[in-house]
Amino acid sequence: MNRRKSRETAMKLLFEMSINKEKYEDIIENFKENTDVDLNDLDMSYITKVLAGIHENGKDIDKNIEKYLIKWKLARLSKMNLAILRISTYEILYEEEIPNRVSVNEGIELAKKYGEDSSPAFINGILAKMI
Template sequence: MNTRKRTREIAMELLYQNTMNERDVKETIADYFETSEETTMDQVDLVYLETVLAGVEEKKEELDALIEKYLVGWKIQRLSRINLSILRLATYELLHMEDIPPKVSITEAVDLGKKYSEESAAPFINGVLDKISKHNEEPAPQEDESSSVSDTLSE
């Protein structure tokens, strides 16, 4: 297993743990390495791990609002904590980590769903993240220059 894939898996596990007991990100990571068989991590992967854990924690309300927007017939409170952790991780990557292609974030999240959740989770996760990815690609509305010029002229 490549190191980023494994690091993403660890990030999801730690996000899941933090849904159970809210703790400081650095504390969570330190505890993980104290109790895990994994004793070292590449510096790049450690930075990724710290970035996504802190980022998800900081942007949790924004992430949850966007996730809930694309849950068809569901409320975020009804999601399993593991699926919510996977969705938060991937949504954070889609919105805030430009160096990770959206397809990679979605594929990795689907793989995590297959490994850690029920059978129906993978297509569900894929559907939600695909909608979020398309939402993220929408260009920001631009002010119509002709109307602002005419507004200025009429003043």
């Protein structure tokens, strides 16, 4: 199982949740039924734990992110950057076995792959202040 691929999948599903306004359980079931990705390559328990954790602790996670936004509001962030920040923040706050620097680095890598040109520096700035 590949943690980076699992984190990337969790980010995509979280992004999908923000657009479709569906429950994480439904998003995960739909993904399992309709994906071309080999599910053996993914840690589905990690993906479920992250999405459930963000769902359950969303207000606290968003408050933590917003604390470090300077002259920005969550609503102004792109949905992709917000999904990356939520996953990284969840890991920093609630996943003790994942080192903070790993969560920050993985967030930056996702931003490089899926964000705008300024996303990696933006994500790094927020998460670096957080830790």
